[in-house]
Amino acid sequence: MSAISIEADAFAPATAADLRVARRIMWTYISTGLAIFFLMMLLGIAMRAEQAGWVTFDPGWFYALLSLHGVGMITAMAIAGLGTLWYLVRRETPLDPRIAYLAYGFFVAGALCVIIAVFPGKFGSLWTMLYPLPFVGTYWPSWATGVWLVGNALVMTGFMVWCAQILGALIARFGGILGMLGIGYVFNIRGYEEAHREPPSPQMFAAAITAIDGIIGSTFGLAAGIGMLVHWIDPSVAIDPLWAKNLIYQFGHTFANLTMYMAVAGVYVGLPLCTKREYHTSKPLAIAWWGTLLFVIIAYFHHLYMDFAQAETVQFIGEIASYLAAIPVVVVTVFSGAMLVHRSGMRWSLGSMFLYAGMIGWVVGGTAAVLDATIPINLDLHNTLWVPGHFHTYLLQGVLLFTMGWVFVTLEQRSATITSLAMRWLIGGTIFGGAAMFLLSFYIAGANGVPRRYAVEPAPGPELATVATIGALILLAGIIIAAIEALRLARLPKAQEAAA
Amino acid sequence: MSGLLVLELFLAIASAAVIVMLAVALYGSNRPAPQSEVSAKGYAIRRYWFWTILIVAAIGFAISIPRFPYGSAQTIGKHYTIVAQQYSFAAPPTIPADRPVVFDVTSRDVNHGFAIYDPDGKLVAQVQAMPDYINHLPFTFHTRGHYTVRCLEYCGIAHAAMQGGFDVR
Numbered sequence: 121m122s123a124i125s126i127e128a129d130a131f132a133p134a135t136a137a138d139l140r141v142a143r144r145i146m147w148t149y150i151s152t153g154l155a156i157f158f159l160m161m162l163l164g165i166a167m168r169a170e171q172a173g174w175v176t177f178d179p180g181w182f183y184a185l186l187s188l189h190g191v192g193m194i195t196a197m198a199i200a201g202l203g204t205l206w207y208l209v210r211r212e213t214p215l216d217p218r219i220a221y222l223a224y225g226f227f228v229a230g231a232l233c234v235i236i237a238v239f240p241g242k243f244g245s246l247w248t249m250l251y252p253l254p255f256v257g258t259y260w261p262s263w264a265t266g267v268w269l270v271g272n273a274l275v276m277t278g279f280m281v282w283c284a285q286i287l288g289a290l291i292a293r294f295g296g297i298l299g300m301l302g303i304g305y306v307f308n309i310r311g312y313e314e315a316h317r318e319p320p321s322p323q324m325f326a327a328a329i330t331a332i333d334g335i336i337g338s339t340f341g342l343a344a345g346i347g348m349l350v351h352w353i354d355p356s357v358a359i360d361p362l363w364a365k366n367l368i369y370q371f372g373h374t375f376a377n378l379t380m381y382m383a384v385a386g387v388y389v390g391l392p393l394c395t396k397r398e399y400h401t402s403k404p405l406a407i408a409w410w411g412t413l414l415f416v417i418i419a420y421f422h423h424l425y426m427d428f429a430q431a432e433t434v435q436f437i438g439e440i441a442s443y444l445a446a447i448p449v450v451v452v453t454v455f456s457g458a459m460l461v462h463r464s465g466m467r468w469s470l471g472s473m474f475l476y477a478g479m480i481g482w483v484v485g486g487t488a489a490v491l492d493a494t495i496p497i498n499l500d501l502h503n504t505l506w507v508p509g510h511f512h513t514y515l516l517q518g519v520l521l522f523t524m525g526w527v528f529v530t531l532e533q534r535s536a537t538i539t540s541l542a543m544r545w546l547i548g549g550t551i552f553g554g555a556a557m558f559l560l561s562f563y564i565a566g567a568n569g570v571p572r573r574y575a576v577e578p579a580p581g582p583e584l585a586t587v588a589t590i591g592a593l594i595l596l597a598g599i600i601i602a603a604i605e606a607l608r609l610a611r612l613p614k615a616q617e618a619a620a
Numbered sequence: 621m622s623g624l625l626v627l628e629l630f631l632a633i634a635s636a637a638v639i640v641m642l643a644v645a646l647y648g649s650n651r652p653a654p655q656s657e658v659s660a661k662g663y664a665i666r667r668y669w670f671w672t673i674l675i676v677a678a679i680g681f682a683i684s685i686p687r688f689p690y691g692s693a694q695t696i697g698k699h700y701t702i703v704a705q706q707y708s709f710a711a712p713p714t715i716p717a718d719r720p721v722v723f724d725v726t727s728r729d730v731n732h733g734f735a736i737y738d739p740d741g742k743l744v745a746q747v748q749a750m751p752d753y754i755n756h757l758p759f760t761f762h763t764r765g766h767y768t769v770r771c772l773e774y775c776g777i778a779h780a781a782m783q784g785g786f787d788v789r
């Protein structure tokens with residue numbers, strides 16, 4: 121594994137004890153993230169069943185659940201991804217574990233506040249809480265708004281702590297920002313080769329981009345959150361609604377999008393383990409990541425395409441940025457990932473299957489996103505169910521699969537065992553089949569103009585919601601079986617030559 | 621571009637992507653080859669692949685620009701004021717057909733959406749309704765009949781029931 125080697129280095133390599141601590145941190149983060157994911161999935165199914173007319177509850181509760189589901193899911197995926205990245209960075213450079221636990225503490229405290237705002241607070245302004253909504257014509261008590269805002273601020277603070285630690289460590293490790301981002305490498309490949317120096321590994325790009333854009337995004341999010349908290353305390357302080365929208369979507373889009381760039385590290389490290397091949401940093405990979413670094417933070421303008429008051433130049437930049445943030449990294453990573461698997465003789469374990477399927481989900485969800493990021497198309501799809509169609513593909517069949525793939529690859533390597541063929545078919549069939557039903561219903565409904573975020577949908581919404589609910593239940597079954605299988609693998613004795 | 625057309629385009633690209641990805645993974649999988657051999661071929665293909673994607677994206681981008689929907693206070697056409705509030709729209713009862721019109725859309729309280737559905741229930745255009753701002757949506761109606769307006773930005777407990785409408789004559 122020369123791509124992750126740390127031998128020729130000024131830093132003391134991580135000892136076995138260091139790595140044990142790092143692995144414990146990773147598993148703490150991952151299991152917390154996946155547990156939150158599981159609970160949020162149950163809320164998601166309840167909402168889809170309500171839209172299908174299987175159950176009825178008051179729309180106020182529908183929106184309260186939607187608020188919790190939205191913020192909970194994104195945070196869950198982020199926590200799992202940040203834990204993985206922390207461990208991967210720790211393999212290459214020293215990190216203080218106490219800071220990882222500090223960030224974790226912020227996440228847990230934030231999650232508790234958000235849960236209290238919803239149960240019993242019934243807060244229902246959604247995780248995008250567009251100003252002045254959380255204060256005007258509300259059906260929940262004012263304290264719930266305050267607790268919700270504080271909870272979100274805590275999550276952002278935890279994220280900032282994580283980003284600051286990783287950024288500091290990477291800058292030290294690679295001798296500055298230019299080294300960390302592979303700029304020195306791209307402009308001096310010959311020099312690197314002559315000096316037998318390796319550029320930062322692909323997963324270090326994922327960590328660096330997450331840390332930089334994470335700090336920028338959290339700053340915007342905290343600005344919006346603190347502004348609203350001030351307004352909550354003193355309502356005479358007014359905020360400009362268009363500015364608030366920009367700040368909130370800057371944070372929301374960046375945070376949600378970064379979960380993918382965190383999880384993809386699982387592909388960079390996991391697929392080479394499955395294929396017994398090497399995933400190297402190349403010039404296109406580095407340049408593609410620069411595109412992501414620059415454009416993820418402004419791609420959010422596509423959330424404001426239908427705000428015609430926003431300057432038209434900004435809309436134009438939004439369309440370019442959306443293309444350039446999404447396309448290069450997907451093209452490079454997925455192409456190289458597919459090349460890694462091609463004729464490698466890789467066995468289709470659950471781990472490799474999830475990682476590979478995740479790349480397909482990333483491409484498919486990304487395609488739906490790029491289409492919708494095209495302004496004349498957005499005119500017909502903005503805020504329809506197309507949007508949850510796209511991001512559920514991206515998150516459920518991309519980010520989640522990368523996370524599950526990483527978990528299974530690690531467990532399979534550790535125990536030197538893979539799941540039986542019948543079990544793999546059962547898990548793959550239920551997860552992919554169920555997800556396909558769940559996701560296609562969103563796309564078809566959206567293309568027919570059915571709005572998103574409707575507790576009660578116009579036709580053909582409810583019929584499609586029925587199909588979606590059945591799909592989601594099949595998916596739920598698959599996830600439960602996969603979880604049981606993961607626990608079984610985790611309890612097997614450790615094999616002699618354990619990697620990861 | 622109509623939603624259903626986009627759906628067809630999307631399903632075509634998505635199925636192609638799935639098929640290609642599966643083919644790459646499965647084709648020749650019983651005849652393993654060293655990584656260097658696969659990479660040599662892969663890098664050659666990758667160059668064309670990059671350029672193809674880049675050119676397709678650039679063409680899509682170029683086609684989209686003249687179709688931007690943005691209007692302003694000066695946009696030519698008869699202007700109609702639309703005021704949204706929790707949970708209704710104040711809109712004129714009739715709009716002329718076959719003539720350019722501009723909707724000047726705003727909100728009295730929180731963010732709302734102003735989305736126009738044609739008599740067949742197809743979403744034909746939309747814009748946000750924001751407090752403190754006026755958004756100008758130009759449009760020309762060619763089909764006569766009753767159009768429904770729905771709110772397309774979450775605005776509170778009765779968001780899903782927030783509707784209006786007008787006749788195009």
Ligand code: HEM
Binds near residue numbers: 186246
């Ligand atoms: C089986 C799994 C899931 C189910 C059944 C589910 C269900 C739903 C439903 C019914 C909605 C509301 C759609 C609407 O009418 O607007 C929704 C929204 C959402 N979901 Fe999921 N979901 C699942 C997985 C996920 C995952 C894995 C993530 C993220 C990692 C996620 C993130 C979100 C977000 C951000 C929203 C938007 C919230 C908002 O509109 O403010 N969901 N989901």
Ligand SMILES: [Cu+2]
Binds near residue numbers: 732773779780782
């Ligand atoms: Cu509304």
